[in-house]
């Protein structure tokens with residue numbers, strides 16, 4: 011890199027490790043926090059958890075060897091005493107920290123065994139009066155072996171060297187009340203003594219606002235650009251023939267809800283256009299996305315274009331297959347089934363049907379986009395539970411559908427039962443149009459949720475017995491065991507055995523991820539037919555299983571599960587007319603996060619509300635799932651806190667792309683220069 015300072019090779023490697031390659035990367039390497047060495051706090055005024063600078067005299071110092079070598083001191087000022095503990099101490103430091111020495115210490119205040127303490131604080135000897143610092147000390151994100159002072163040195167060089175011209179015009183800055191870019195960066199690296207410190211620490215300072223805004227704008231620009239680019243591609247026009255769709259609606263045992271009608275209309279209109287649809291269909295578990303997908307599929311089929319429907323698991327794909335086969339049979343359409351686990355012969359037969367255009371609808375897992383599959387004339391791709399697929403996988407499927415003669419790209423409908431909070435949709439999904447089914451079909455009784463300590467599991471098995479005696483059915487979900495699938499399986503088998511003991515009069519089945527598909531399908535079919543009353547399951551049933559007669563679900567170790575997962579699982583009951591219940595068994599002690607999660611799931615059944623809370627508890631990363639691998643993540647802006655800023659950035663992005671593409675390009679260049687860009691493919 012073109013620094014005026016030569017960087018030693020070893021340091022350069024470390025820089026690279028934390029993404030510091032171009033000089034501009036150093037400019038944007040902003041402090042995660044600041045230490046306040048501008049004032050001295052009295053010991054009596056210290057608060058637990060606070061990072062503070064104190065000063066006083068060492069009145070006690072002793073080396074202790076247990077549990078390992080450390081130096082324990084007591085520091086006294088005119089208001090109180092605090093313990094200091096130093097680990098891995100050098101002999102020279104031992105001397106500096108001897109009894110009677112005056113020192114200045116900076117560290118985090120903790121509640122120790124004998125009172126207040128600081129563990130391995132930063133320290134200065136202060137026999138002569140050291141000046142207090144005039145500005146806050148920035149603390150940068152770093153990596154092992156890279157010191158704050160080294161980082162700071164090169165950041166200061168970069169700040170001098172890089173031309174920090176503003177990508178935003180004066181008129182925009184004054185209109186949006188944004189600070190200069192250059193002065194914002196300067197302030198964040200070297201805050202002057204009179205800056206509002208708490209605003210800097212809480213990232214609400216105008217300098218932070220400018221950086222966050224620029225980041226959000228860059229993200230919006232990049233997402234919207236991809237969106238527009240795809241608008242320029244061509245897709246087959248799929249007219250509304252009203253042949254098959256009308257027929258299906260006539261034979262359905264139910265009427266579409268208002269919400270289903272609304273999203274279907276949005277999709278219908280997209281399919282009529284000459285560019286590929288790129289729409290995300292969101293709807294809570296059980297809101298009835300499948301029928302909307304079926305209607306969209308029929309619109310493609312009516313125009314003699316094939317449809318591919320892809321789901322992330324075999325169970326889910328198979329549910330779709332069974333459902334659609336049943337719905338479409340009267341229309342003379344029989345879908346083809348393709349997954350990795352098919353026997354070679356069946357697989358080849360399916361692939362041939364797809365290639366020759368003998369089938370109009372292919373349903374399956376990611377096997378649908380393996381190399382040996384080619385479509386004859388693909389008009390529409392439907393991806394269920396899209397967040398479980400990476401961006402690249404979806405791109406692969408789109409490439410597959412591309413017609414080499416016409417250059418037509420298929421339309422794309424993504425579906426998700428994990429509701430996406432508005433700000434998340436606005437940022438990470440800004441390259442898609444979004445439709446929401448915001449209403450459940452009528453006749454559902456809301457699921458009652460109970461939180462029960464697992465010590466009372468006896469009562470819970472009794473509930474299961476009662477439900478099954480009333481000819482209802484139940485799920486018993488075994489705990490998630492992250493470390494080991496084998497362990498998870500073992501737990502499931504043991505749980506089943508225990509339940510068979512306690513409930514000898516019930517027929518109990520077991521389904522888990524290691525069953526082969528024929529076995530899995532057999533168990534599911536038996537459960538659906540009511541031959542199995544109680545289904546013991548691992549979390550494989552999380553998505554898509556639809557057995558309306560099941561009205562009770564027990565989830566073991568609910569405290570280990572994420573909110574989205576709990577919500578998904580709970581959505582398996584409450585699908586019929588009977589009053590349903592979901593029992594969340596938990597084991598104490600509960601972590602704070604687990605407690606917060608259980609509270610949310612207990613209090614709300616609204617998927618959007620739950621997702622919003624989830625994002626607040628865990629940040630957006632987890633909710634994004636596989637998608638994040640392909641999308642630039644936000645480093646500075648926070649979707650929970652900066653929603654208003656995001657709104658403004660979105661508006662400006664659209665405006666710039668339309669009226670001022672040079673500014674858009676310049677801004678993107680600055681922020682996205684060396685970021686991976688999968689969406690670009």
Ligand code: ADP
Pocket residue numbers: 264265266267270293294295296297298299300301427451452556585
């Ligand atoms: P999801 O959105 O979770 O995929 P499904 O499409 O599986 O939901 O629908 C859940 C259940 O509701 C299915 O049994 C489906 O047949 C039924 N269903 C869908 N739409 C309606 C409706 N408008 N009225 C009544 N039942 C419906």
Ligand code: MG
Pocket residue numbers: 299300394427554
């Ligand atoms: Mg579904």
